[in-house]
Amino acid sequence: MMRIxxxxxGGFMGRKxxxxxDLADLPPDQAGTLKQxxxxxxxxxxxxxxxxxxxxxxxxxxxxxxxxxTQRTIHASDTNFPQTxxxxxxxxxxxxxxx
Amino acid sequence: xxxxxSIFCILPPHMLDQVAQNGSNAQREMAARTxxxxxxxxDRRVNVASAVIRGAFTAAGTSxxxxxxxxxxxxxxxxxxxxxxxxxxxxVAVNEAYDGSGATRDLYSVAFGRNSIDNNGMNLNSTVHxxxxxxxxxxxxxxxxxxxxxxxxxxxxxxxxRFTISLDVIGHELTxxxxxxxANLVYRNQQGALNEAISDIFGSxxxxxxxxxxxxxxxxxxxxxxxxxxxxxxxxxxxxAPGTAYNDPVLGKDPQPAHMKDYVTTSQDxxxxxxxxxxxxxxxxxxxxxxxxxxxxxxxxxWYKTLTDxxxxxxxxxxxxxxxxxxxxxxxxxDSLEQLAIKNGWTGVGITVNGTTPVPPPSGDGCLxxxxxxxxxxx
Numbered sequence: 001m002m003r004i005x006x007x008x009x010g011g012f013m014g015r016k017x018x019x020x021x022d023l024a025d026l027p028p029d030q031a032g033t034l035k036q037x038x039x040x041x042x043x044x045x046x047x048x049x050x051x052x053x054x055x056x057x058x059x060x061x062x063x064x065x066x067x068x069x070t071q072r073t074i075h076a077s078d079t080n081f082p083q084t085x086x087x088x089x090x091x092x093x094x095x096x097x098x099x
Numbered sequence: 100x101x102x103x104x105s106i107f108c109i110l111p112p113h114m115l116d117q118v119a120q121n122g123s124n125a126q127r128e129m130a131a132r133t134x135x136x137x138x139x140x141x142d143r144r145v146n147v148a149s150a151v152i153r154g155a156f157t158a159a160g161t162s163x164x165x166x167x168x169x170x171x172x173x174x175x176x177x178x179x180x181x182x183x184x185x186x187x188x189x190x191v192a193v194n195e196a197y198d199g200s201g202a203t204r205d206l207y208s209v210a211f212g213r214n215s216i217d218n219n220g221m222n223l224n225s226t227v228h229x230x231x232x233x234x235x236x237x238x239x240x241x242x243x244x245x246x247x248x249x250x251x252x253x254x255x256x257x258x259x260x261r262f263t264i265s266l267d268v269i270g271h272e273l274t275x276x277x278x279x280x281x282a283n284l285v286y287r288n289q290q291g292a293l294n295e296a297i298s299d300i301f302g303s304x305x306x307x308x309x310x311x312x313x314x315x316x317x318x319x320x321x322x323x324x325x326x327x328x329x330x331x332x333x334x335x336x337x338x339x340a341p342g343t344a345y346n347d348p349v350l351g352k353d354p355q356p357a358h359m360k361d362y363v364t365t366s367q368d369x370x371x372x373x374x375x376x377x378x379x380x381x382x383x384x385x386x387x388x389x390x391x392x393x394x395x396x397x398x399x400x401x402w403y404k405t406l407t408d409x410x411x412x413x414x415x416x417x418x419x420x421x422x423x424x425x426x427x428x429x430x431x432x433x434d435s436l437e438q439l440a441i442k443n444g445w446t447g448v449g450i451t452v453n454g455t456t457p458v459p460p461p462s463g464d465g466c467l468x469x470x471x472x473x474x475x476x477x478x
Binding site: 009010011053054055056060079090093094097 | 173231232235236237238244249262268271272275286287291295298322335350351368369371373
């Protein structure tokens with residue numbers, strides 16, 4: 001079981017983009033890809049990022065991943081976003097951005 | 100109450116700037132002599148006048164533009180694409196960032212006598228083609244960053260064009276830099292919404308100045324051209340009519356209020372900084388329309404001086420109202436049309452100005468004294 005909740009707020013427009021996915025509801029190949037992206041990002045072991053002063057007009061991101069045994073939320077901005085998380089972010093944004 | 104000023108002191112800022120930049124040595128010296136014989140100076144002219152003197156007698160810092168290309172990655176600043184003085188290249192985003200930062204620098208210089216973002220000739224660095232599908236532009240504390248919108252989607256699905264397309268967006272981002280060096284308003288809640296409004300106000304003034312539009316002629320739209328034709332909207336925000344810029348099945352409706360009674364309390368977007376800015380934007384619009392003429396000359400001047408001399412990091416809407424009113428009284432006189440227009444602008448968005456007795460303008464200080472003071476040579 002895995003659930004992912006994604007939110008992007010702020011930006012020049014101040015418009016929130018969000019998404020909540022239960023992998024069980026996705027076609028198996030898509031669910032597999034997302035699970036793999038979470039694993040490869042080392043999501044549950046990433047070092048906590050120091051909080052930063054908000055960037056004017058910058059986006060703020062929050063990604064929550066929940067499994068049977070654990071749950072974690074990572075917050076980041078455009079300039080301190082962990083590189084290892086970017087492939088997962090790209091996948092989530094592609095789903096959330098234009099709907 | 101009216102004040103008398105020397106001819107030089109009442110020269111419009113754009114003419115002072117012309118003298119500073121293009122005048123012969125003799126003309127510059129004459130400008131200085133004229134200053135020395137004047138009897139009074141409006142505070143707002145001091146910065147401009149001192150810029151003239153600096154231009155005449157010392158080498159002022161000269162801001163250089165550099166536009167970088169992130170090549171759809173997120174590493175800043177990226178690869179140099181165009182430097183100050185280079186001819187245009189075959190990349191429209193690069194050229195827009197270059198021209199737009201130049202236009203912004205020009206407005207600040209000509210209208211307010213400001214030497215770049217930090218008033219000390221700071222270089223203007225911009226990065227374009229930031230990230231893939233990046234529907235945004237931001238100021239990272241040191242430079243401007245622009246995405247290309249929805250370039251990664253099929254045309255029929257695209258909502259956003261590149262963010263350099265809109266000159267007021269460029270002016271908006273650079274103004275975040277100015278605010279950072281001046282009031283340094285906290286980017287949260289009402290302080291943050293005031294920070295945002297200041298960026299919209301001066302961003303719009305950059306566009307109006309470049310187009311030569313009066314307040315009545317201007318569209319007061321922020322982010323005109325950012326939406327593709329797939330979106331039902333004229334831009335991101337409307338200072339003239341907040342809440343009406345777009346209404347679209349995918350993007351929803353423009354959430355900006357135009358009045359304090361509709362102030363939005365939210366934890367998102369740093370406390371709704373891009374939402375409640377509509378209230379201040381509209382107050383500025385109302386004042387500028389009432390004053391008439393070119394908005395950067397009077398309303399812009401009042402706000403510029405308030406931003407640079409009076410607002411602090413914790414200022415809220417009420418403080419901005421009181422201080423712009425006070426500043427208008429200092430520059431244009433107590434009960435002047437300009438001061439009343441500032442008051443009426445705030446009243447129009449539900450904010451009552453406090454303090455009808457502003458600090459009186461300096462009396463007996465000549466242009467030269469003000470100038471020497473501004474240069475740190477007199478008290």
